[in-house]
Amino acid sequence: MAKVVLLNLQISSLLLATVLLSGCAHSARELPPDMSHIQPAMRLLPSDKDSVEYTLSCTELKEELGNIKEKLSQIEMQMKGVQDENQAKGKTSVLLFSPAIFFIDDNKALNTVYQEIDQKKERIVRIAQSRQCPI
Amino acid sequence: MSFYFSRTSVYAITLASSLLLSGCATWSQSEVSPTNPAAMVKEVNPASAEKILLTEMDITERSYTSLGDISVTVNKTTIFHADPTKEMVNLKLKEEGAKLGADAIIHVRYGTVGISAMSWGSLDGKGRAVKFTN
Numbered sequence: 001m002a003k004v005v006l007l008n009l010q011i012s013s014l015l016l017a018t019v020l021l022s023g024c025a026h027s028a029r030e031l032p033p034d035m036s037h038i039q040p041a042m043r044l045l046p047s048d049k050d051s052v053e054y055t056l057s058c059t060e061l062k063e064e065l066g067n068i069k070e071k072l073s074q075i076e077m078q079m080k081g082v083q084d085e086n087q088a089k090g091k092t093s094v095l096l097f098s099p100a101i102f103f104i105d106d107n108k109a110l111n112t113v114y115q116e117i118d119q120k121k122e123r124i125v126r127i128a129q130s131r132q133c134p135i
Numbered sequence: 136m137s138f139y140f141s142r143t144s145v146y147a148i149t150l151a152s153s154l155l156l157s158g159c160a161t162w163s164q165s166e167v168s169p170t171n172p173a174a175m176v177k178e179v180n181p182a183s184a185e186k187i188l189l190t191e192m193d194i195t196e197r198s199y200t201s202l203g204d205i206s207v208t209v210n211k212t213t214i215f216h217a218d219p220t221k222e223m224v225n226l227k228l229k230e231e232g233a234k235l236g237a238d239a240i241i242h243v244r245y246g247t248v249g250i251s252a253m254s255w256g257s258l259d260g261k262g263r264a265v266k267f268t269n
Contacts, residue, residue: 025249025257031204031242036265040195083218083248083256090214090255104250111247118244129195 026111029119032126041130045123053124058133061124065135068121075114082107160216161209161223164253165231167264169203184233189225189262191243199265202235206261210254217256218248224260237264 035043048054056064086104093101128135188194207227209219224245232240240262251257 025251025259026247028206028244028246028259028261031244031261031263034201034263035193036199036201040193043193043195079247086250087214087218087255090250094214107247107249114247122244125192129193132195 026107026115029115032122041132044126044130048123048127051123051127053120053127056124056127058128058131061128061133062135065121065124065128068117068124071117072114072121075110075117079107079110079114082110161211161219163207163209163223163227165205165207165227167203167205167231167235169235170201171203180233184229187229187232187237188239189229189243190239190241193241194239194265198268199239199241200268202237202264202266204261204263205231205235205240206259207231208251208253208257208259210251211256212254214255219256219258221245221258221260224258228260228262232262232264235264236266238267239265241265 032045053061053064082105086107089100089103093099125135127133205228207224209223209227211217211219225243228240228243243260243262246257246259248256248258
């Protein structure tokens with residue numbers, strides 16, 4: 001029994017190393033350029049002025065921001081679900097059945113969607129702040 | 136029925152148990168790119184860290200100068216510990232901000248919790264430490 005546990009631990013370690021090198025955690029996006037020397041009304045990125053959001057009024061920006069926050073919290077809940085499943089698979093692989101580690105989901109597609117929406121949120125906030133819209 | 140554990144197994148189990156039972160549920164890494172390294176505070180007063188304002192947006196109602204960009208990662212110690220939270224990242228950002236003598240950390244953003252090369256649960260965050268000029 002102990003030998004089986006030990007063997008399982010060794011196989012887990014090897015598999016773990018492989019899986020962990022790829023990783024499932026996703027990094028925060030890069031920070032925007034430092035615009036502290038620019039007047040608040042001018043703190044926009046060149047791409048902001050070409051965006052659809054730039055054409056929106058203050059009320060529409062506020063409404064859109066609300067929708068985006070809602071979407072983000074829904075995606076966060078989905079991601080939490082995936083992470084919980086991954087943890088369960090990880091625990092199974094460490095304690096009982098090493099190949100369970102192969103079923104860990106890297107959650108890449110969901111994360112890409114999350115980052116895109118989060119970027120949109122940031123653009124809306126930037127545009128709203130530059131116009132002094134209440135958000 | 137009897138079990139036999141080798142010395143290595145006993146050490147491994149002891150180490151795992153110690154980590155699991157210890158108060159160190161998380162550990163963290165941080166990277167700071169200060170605009171002026173010489174101005175960094177040597178000893179941080181915890182009270183000053185608490186006072187630091189944290190926002191995901193920019194601050195437009197007050198003028199400020201940028202002190203540097205901060206990047207932190209909070210990792211859980213073992214798979215059996217709870218996943219790191221945004222609050223833990225915020226705390227770490229404030230600590231690093233206090234070392235720079237910041238009044239606020241702006242543009243705060245987070246990654247997503249997941250398995251990383253270093254931990255079964257990692258969450259990173261970034262922000263820009265700023266000092267108000269008026």
